[in-house]
Amino acid sequence: MIAPFKEIYRYLDLPIRSFRRLGNILLIACHDMGNALIMLASATLYIRTIWKPRARRETAQQLYVTGIKSLGVITVVAFFTGMILALQTGLELRRFGQEVNIGTAVTIVMIREMGPFMTALIIAASVGSAIAAQLGTMAVSEEISALEVMSINPNRFLVMPRLVALAVMMPILTVYTNILGILGGGIVGSTQLGVAFQAYLDNATRYAENKDLYVGLFKAFVFGIIIATVSCYQGLNTTEGAVGVGRATRQTVIISFLMILIVGYMITRLFYI
Amino acid sequence: MITFDKVTKQLGGKTVLNGISFEVPKGETFVIVGLSGAGKSVTLKHMVQLMRPDSGMIRIGDDIINEARGAELERVRRRFGVLFQSAALLKWLTVFENVALPLRELTKMGEEEIEKTVREKLRLLNMEESMDVFPSDLSGGMQKRVGLARAIVMNPEIILYDEPTSGLDPVTSRLIDKLIEDLRRELGITSVVVTHDLHSALAIGTRIMMIDGGEIVENASPEDFIKSNNETVKRFLESQYITRRGAWEKGMEKHV
Numbered sequence: 005m006i007a008p009f010k011e012i013y014r015y016l017d018l019p020i021r022s023f024r025r026l027g028n029i030l031l032i033a034c035h036d037m038g039n040a041l042i043m044l045a046s047a048t049l050y051i052r053t054i055w056k057p058r059a060r061r062e063t064a065q066q067l068y069v070t071g072i073k074s075l076g077v078i079t080v081v082a083f084f085t086g087m088i089l090a091l092q093t094g095l096e097l098r099r100f101g102q103e104v105n106i107g108t109a110v111t112i113v114m115i116r117e118m119g120p121f122m123t124a125l126i127i128a129a130s131v132g133s134a135i136a137a138q139l140g141t142m143a144v145s146e147e148i149s150a151l152e153v154m155s156i157n158p159n160r161f162l163v164m165p166r167l168v169a170l171a172v173m174m175p176i177l178t179v180y181t182n183i184l185g186i187l188g189g190g191i192v193g194s195t196q197l198g199v200a201f202q203a204y205l206d207n208a209t210r211y212a213e214n215k216d217l218y219v220g221l222f223k224a225f226v227f228g229i230i231i232a233t234v235s236c237y238q239g240l241n242t243t244e245g246a247v248g249v250g251r252a253t254r255q256t257v258i259i260s261f262l263m264i265l266i267v268g269y270m271i272t273r274l275f276y277i
Numbered sequence: 278m279i280t281f282d283k284v285t286k287q288l289g290g291k292t293v294l295n296g297i298s299f300e301v302p303k304g305e306t307f308v309i310v311g312l313s314g315a316g317k318s319v320t321l322k323h324m325v326q327l328m329r330p331d332s333g334m335i336r337i338g339d340d341i342i343n344e345a346r347g348a349e350l351e352r353v354r355r356r357f358g359v360l361f362q363s364a365a366l367l368k369w370l371t372v373f374e375n376v377a378l379p380l381r382e383l384t385k386m387g388e389e390e391i392e393k394t395v396r397e398k399l400r401l402l403n404m405e406e407s408m409d410v411f412p413s414d415l416s417g418g419m420q421k422r423v424g425l426a427r428a429i430v431m432n433p434e435i436i437l438y439d440e441p442t443s444g445l446d447p448v449t450s451r452l453i454d455k456l457i458e459d460l461r462r463e464l465g466i467t468s469v470v471v472t473h474d475l476h477s478a479l480a481i482g483t484r485i486m487m488i489d490g491g492e493i494v495e496n497a498s499p500e501d502f503i504k505s506n507n508e509t510v511k512r513f514l515e516s517q518y519i520t521r522r523g524a525w526e527k528g529m530e531k532h533v
Contacts, residue, residue, distance in 0.1 A: 058381060142367075150365035153325050154379045154431075155351040161382070 040237040044229070047163040047236075059165060066169030070131050071177060078126055082181040085122050086188030089113055094197040103197045107207030110189035115212060115220045119182040121268060123174065124227035128260035132235040135166055136256035139239025140249040148240060158240060167232040174228030175221040182220070219275045223268060230263045278303050279324060279435065279469065284333035286319060286491075293319045295491040296333065301484075306461050306468040308482035310475060310513070315488045317471040318362075321437050324469065325357050326350060337435070355383070358428030362440040364420040366412040366427070372399070373408040376427045383431070398426040402456060418449035425456060429464070436460065438470040442477050450474065454481050475517040479503065487513065 053059055093109040139162060142148050151158050186208055193199035238252040238259070279301040286294040293316045301307040309317045322328040323335055326342050335343045340353045366375045376395045380386050386394070399405045402422040412420055421441060428436055438457065442450035458481050460466050472478055478485050479499050486496040487510055494509045495502060503514060 145363050146361040146365040147367055149322075149327050150359065150361055152327065153354055153357060153359045154383070154427075155354050156379070156382045 036237070039241075040233050043159055043163060043237055043240070044167070044233045046157070046159040047167045050157070050160040050164040051168060053160060054164070054168060059160075062161075063165040063168050066165045067173060069134075070127065070169045070173040074127060074130055074177065075180075077130065078123060078177055078181055079184060081122055081126055082119075082184035083188040085118055085181075086110055086114060086185030086190075087192045089118065089185070090189030090192040091196065094193060094199070098197065103193075104199055104203055104207060106189060106193050106197065106199060107204040107209075108211040111186055111208040111212045112216060114182050114185040114189075115216050117220075117268070117272070119178045119185060120174075120220050120224040120227060121264065122185075123178045123181045123224060124231065124264045124268075125261065127170070127174065127177070127228070128231045128235075128264065129257055131170070132231040132256050132260050133253045135232070135235035136239040136242075136252045137249055139236060140242035140252040143240055143242040144245050144248060162240075163232070163236045166236055167229065170228035170232040171225055172228075174224040174231075178221060178224035215275070219271065223271050226267060226271065227264050230267060231260050234260045234263065278336075278338060279307075279467070280334075280336040281320070281323075282334040282336070284320075284323060284330045284335060286316075286323070286328065286330050288319070292491050294323075294330070297488070297491070297493050298333075299486060299493060299496055301467060301469055303467050304461070304465050305483040306457065306470060306481050308470045308472060308478040308485045309488060310472060310478050310485060311488040312473065312513070316491045317473075317488055318439055320488065321439055321469065321471045324435075324437060325354055325359060355431065356434045358431065358433035358436045360421065360424045360428045360436065360438045360441055362443055364412070364417075364424035366420055366423055368412055371409050371411055372404065372415070372423050375412065375423060376430050379427065379431050394430060395426075398430050399423075401429075402426045416449075418445050418452065421445070421453055422456070425453075425460075429460065429466075432464075433466065435467045435469065438468065438472075440472055441470060442472060442474050450477060451480075453477075457481050475514065 054063055089110045090106050093113075094103050094106040097103045097105055097109070139148070142162075148158055148162075151161060190201050190204045190208075193204045194201040235256045238256045242248045242252040244251075281297055281299050283296045283298055284294050285292070285296050297316075297320070309320060311317045319328060323330055324337070324342070326345065330343055333343075334341060337353055337356060340349075340356075342350070342353050345353050366372075367378070370378065373392075373395055376398060377391050380391045380394060396405060396408075399408060402425055404419065404422050404426060407415060407419065407423075412423065415423065425436075425441075436457075441453050441457065445453065454477050457468060457470065461468055461481075468481075470478070470481065479502075482499050484496070485499055485502040487494050487502075487507075489509050495505050495507050497505060502510065505511065505514075
């Protein structure tokens, strides 16, 4: 190669390689997203088989794992989220003599954003990662291949019950988070900010609208579908043994967190602007 | 009959199967041997479309499995039973539930009939006593026997065995060999066995094919296989202490 061109090529080499790598990442992301959506559509179509005895048992088991087993951590997180919210907003409002309004602030923030958001993060980190690890282990030990060879569709057998469990339990857990968060705020209000509990509750219910609750629950429902889709897809596509299972688990948590944030913003924008 | 016609497969830029062609006649125990990474398991996975070839054709009787999709693929796959290397039992189901799984998911059988069928298959493999045990409480050999019971529960025409004796002690390995041989003799099932255990291959095979570097280097009866003049086959035989003379001395009487 002629010397000046060689020099130019040397300078352009790094940006070209970076651009190529970025292109590859985008292509893989598009491919994965397409396949994950196909898996979601297929599992959704199989919901019609949920009344079969085995599917019913498996779905009940997943509802139990998602709902009951997550209650402990959700209780602590929800309570403290409400308490922190009340304390932070209450201290600011006190400067203007408006601390009585912490009820409204805590309630609206909890049911619109923090309830679904905190619940989704906890479920993604606990249930989502567990699903990815379980399905990932099944994939690397050929159990998924065994199901396929037996003509048992993994989307029906494994994905559908988890999808239903997360889509159903997320709104229920969000209501639970909202109630505990609001209660936590009330306790901080009455013990540390001098706002009577009854006054806090009256204020809490005065300005919150039904729409806030519905949008929050809709968000929770969508977050449930996101967590189920990401965790099942990552799990079912695990390769490379134990290292792969670890990678699938980590990817599930990261992708779920990012999707929850992005989709959460989009839903808020859709309903409130 | 299973027919591979000029099947090619590349994985990660490496040619794993290089235009291989062979036939597995009905009712035979066809053994595929070779070193690790030779392409044995990949060949087996193509038979049930767990992998698709880059080119070539795979026929199962009149069905072209590499082109089958959806319900058609499910129908062709139901002609097979597969024993995976790790047995691939579902860990949260008991032995009974594992074997009953295809019957519950794919047939309209009542529970009574399912129980009768599962008991019968488990009895055949001497595993009836462990019906209520979870796979994690079983030894490797027992797990393989349960895997085999699940593979035959739908009465398949063809059974694929992926390294059925790997990780097992010699006594259990011979027991698995005997089970494979019994199934062929008693049920007339066509078997395809992938293994690197040549003792096992010579004991159960009616035909042995060796793959090396994605190509077939030998495809012969066991008697002819151990007499092969192919250098790769000779090295492979020697690596397992089998010589033309030694094979006869090591109890391969069935080929005398």
